[in-house]
Amino acid sequence: MKYSHHNKFFLGKIEGFVDQLFCFLDNVDNRVIARTSVEFLEQVIIALGLVLISIEDRKGLKNSILKGNKQSIDSLLLILQRGSSNSKIAFTRVLQFC
Numbered sequence: 001m002k003y004s005h006h007n008k009f010f011l012g013k014i015e016g017f018v019d020q021l022f023c024f025l026d027n028v029d030n031r032v033i034a035r036t037s038v039e040f041l042e043q044v045i046i047a048l049g050l051v052l053i054s055i056e057d058r059k060g061l062k063n064s065i066l067k068g069n070k071q072s073i074d075s076l077l078l079i080l081q082r083g084s085s086n087s088k089i090a091f092t093r094v095l096q097f098c
Contacts, residue, residue, distance in 0.1 A: 008053060010054075011047075012051030017051070019064070021047060025071075025076065038079070038083060041075050041079050042079060042083050042084055042086070045076070045090045048090065048094055049089075049090030049093045049094055052097045058098060076091065
């Protein structure tokens with residue numbers, strides 16, 4: 001699937017879009033690790049990886065990741081442990097971006 005540069009830029013510029021993606025990471029219940037939860041987290045991190053080009057505030061993104069609560073950090077670790085190759089690559093892009 002190809003994603004147009006324009007669409008990625010548009011999504012990244014929507015006020016609160018990136019913050020909402022981080023909220024999704026915070027709201028996944030990691031005590032019950034269902035396949036659907038992992039797939040959802042994968043989609044969130046892939047979406048975040050796609051809109052990186054439009055994020056102007058790298059420090060803000062870095063702070064969002066670092067200030068994340070334990071649940072969001074657990075969600076990110078879950079992607080690394082059980083996620084697909086694509087989600088792991090997207091996760092790496094996010095970390096490199098910061």
